[in-house]
Amino acid sequence: MARLRKRLRKPATLNPSVIGILVFGGADPMTGVPGYRDAFAEAFSKKKCIEAWEKVGAAPCTRKCLQSHQVCHRIGDESDSFANQYKDLQLQNDFCVGWLNSHGLDGCHLAAKVDVIKKSELPGLTSMGTAEMQEKLMTANQSGKAFMLTAGHHKTHNDYFVAATLRDNEDEAKKLETIKKMRLELIEQAKGGRDIWEVDRNTEITKLTKTKLEKLLLWKGIGRKDQPKLIGV
DSSP: OHHHHHHTTOOOOOOGGGHHHHHHOBOOTTTOOOOBOOHHHHHTOHHHHHHHHHHHTOSSOOOGGGGSTTTOOOBTOTTSTTHHHHHHHHHHHHHHHHHHHHTTOOGGGGOOOOOBOOGGGSOSSOOTTSHHHHHHHHHOOSHHHHHHHHTSOOTTSHHHHHHHHHHHHHHHHHHHHHHHHHHHHHHHHHHHHHHHHHHHTTSOGGGSOHHHHHHHHHHTTOOGGGHHHHHTO
16 A cells, blocks of 8 residues: 555555555545455455364364363473462362262262373473573573573573573672682782881882882782883893
């Protein structure tokens, strides 16, 4: 529609008023050009609806969608956020069925079983949501490594964010450790310089040993690479 308006040298801006034409078809009121199809009628035609209903098992009522791995949940998938709820539901159902049976009723008709993943079906990888996985992801510096670790799990999983935080914390700890080491060295240098100053403050500089001069200069913030120029070495 916008391209056609440009060719006809009409304003190409599409106002909200044309949304109905794009959805239900009709003619462009600005150019008068007809022929825009009814997208809604095509998308929700009788044929398309029947195909969609059959695909998910709504008509006929086969409940086919429940066979999809995106819908059907099983106990044992620790990456599933509802894993604990499935376990609780199964325990409650087992208890209720057992109670009915113990009181002379046939509770088996109300028994329900949540599928359980067999150990042989579980991938031989570290489970998501564990400290071990998060530590491994922290050192996975390539997308391929993270993909293999998580068996292709989505990047928005909490483990990725925890791993990123752990990595940042580790980098920050290294920086703080470097600063700590530098400060300890400065404290040691200051102590050494003050000790010499207390003993040799009245001694002529030419009579001080090279070692003492180096310690005094370090105390005053002059690094070793700049010292030869000052002590004449």
